[in-house]
Amino acid sequence: AQSVTQLGSHVSVSEGALVLLRCNYSSSVPPYLFWYVQYPNQGLQLLLKYTTGATLVKGINGFEAEFKKSETSFHLTKPSAHMSDAAEYFCAVTSNTGNQFYFGTGTSLTVIP
Amino acid sequence: EAQVTQNPRYLITVTGKKLTVTCSQNMNHEYMSWYRQDPGLGLRQIYYSMNVEVTDKGDVPEGYKVSRKEKRNFPLILESPSPNQTSLYFCASSATPGQRYNEQFFGPGTRLTVL
Numbered sequence: 001a002q003s004v005t006q007l008g009s010h011v012s013v014s015e016g017a018l019v020l021l022r023c024n025y026s027s028s029v030p031p032y033l034f035w036y037v038q039y040p041n042q043g044l045q046l047l048l049k050y051t052t053g054a055t056l057v058k059g060i061n062g063f064e065a066e067f068k069k070s071e072t073s074f075h076l077t078k079p080s081a082h083m084s085d086a087a088e089y090f091c092a093v094t095s096n097t098g099n100q101f102y103f104g105t106g107t108s109l110t111v112i113p
Numbered sequence: 114e115a116q117v118t119q120n121p122r123y124l125i126t127v128t129g130k131k132l133t134v135t136c137s138q139n140m141n142h143e144y145m146s147w148y149r150q151d152p153g154l155g156l157r158q159i160y161y162s163m164n165v166e167v168t169d170k171g172d173v174p175e176g177y178k179v180s181r182k183e184k185r186n187f188p189l190i191l192e193s194p195s196p197n198q199t200s201l202y203f204c205a206s207s208a209t210p211g212q213r214y215n216e217q218f219f220g221p222g223t224r225l226t227v228l
Contacts, residue, residue: 006155036219041222043220043222044219045219046218049216090155094213097213098210098212098213099144100171100172101146103148103155103156106155
């Protein structure tokens, strides 16, 4: 069975500081991993996804994530936080059939001016 | 504009009063799904549909029904809502069922309160 664990339900960073949001996965098959962002009162929007190939994945708004099989991790980073990055972030993995998504519990990012 | 729409966006109801939340997508997607989002639990899948007339249970289907009579619509039905169904609900769609690399596109959410 597939699952993801997000460490840290709340993360605060100063504007301009590095953003690091952690996601570890468990999967019985090679994982397909996603990061979504949810701004207040909105639906989820895809930031980036890892399928196969390059392990460093670049997404929108300057975010990137690195797939590390040895650590079963897919952490999300951004070199310099902006106020507009304040949102909730979800890591997700698909089932081995591709018919279900399993989401983490989310990490709420606060950016301090 | 490609989108998933949900109605209503906000709903307050009472225990036992049947309700339907509609979901529609204009991307000709085969796959559609319903999730509920609760604090500390993330998103959990309620039901999904691989195509017209094909639906299946997700992880938390109890107390919910769905139907898929048309490709674009996937309504969520609560026959007898209870307070533990108070939640934020999202509908999502994706292009091809069974393809693990397909991302899902989400609607704006429906906040349901059951008194």
